[in-house]
Amino acid sequence: MAQKKIRQVSELHELTLEELDLPRQSLVSAAQKAVEKAYAPYSQFLVGAAVLLDNGIVISANNQENVSFPVGTCAERLALGYACGQYPAANPLKIAIAARRMETPSTYAAVTPCGMCRQTISEYEVHFGQEMEILILTPNQTVLVSDGVKHLLPFKFEDLNR
Numbered sequence: 001m002a003q004k005k006i007r008q009v010s011e012l013h014e015l016t017l018e019e020l021d022l023p024r025q026s027l028v029s030a031a032q033k034a035v036e037k038a039y040a041p042y043s044q045f046l047v048g049a050a051v052l053l054d055n056g057i058v059i060s061a062n063n064q065e066n067v068s069f070p071v072g073t074c075a076e077r078l079a080l081g082y083a084c085g086q087y088p089a090a091n092p093l094k095i096a097i098a099a100r101r102m103e104t105p106s107t108y109a110a111v112t113p114c115g116m117c118r119q120t121i122s123e124y125e126v127h128f129g130q131e132m133e134i135l136i137l138t139p140n141q142t143v144l145v146s147d148g149v150k151h152l153l154p155f156k157f158e159d160l161n162r
């Protein structure tokens, strides 16, 4: 039987920190600062996220855990929720993410957003009609850049017939 294949190619760009322009560098740096304020006593995995809105404001947050584990919330969703809650008319253009283990203060762990956070990014992309750039700091001081959530969430939930 001849089967039709539907392919979706995902790609991330890797740049050194120096190769990023200044606004992106400072967004990554805001995510790094947010890492240090994370509340992660259970996983000891600290995550920071910083969102750049189209009004120029940067909102950062971090993971906030709970003794009832599923109640804990990821950095990305807290940052986006606060940003869009405070500035509902401002488009979140970019989100930077940084993470590290509690016991390794000087080494970053490369973290791609979890499924729920990808879905959250997707929601705001659809709402504002624009893709969000996702910047992920790696242990080698490089940054992985995704032009929109489509590279991280292929075949995401949407009405394919629209």
Ligand code: THU
Pocket (backbone or CB within 6 Å): 040, 043, 045, 046, 047, 062, 063, 064, 065, 072, 073, 074, 075, 076, 111, 112, 113, 114, 117
């Ligand atoms: N975490 C985030 O904050 N963002 C992600 O994208 C993945 C995971 C948090 C949740 C939990 O507090 C800790 O990292 C370990 O999973």
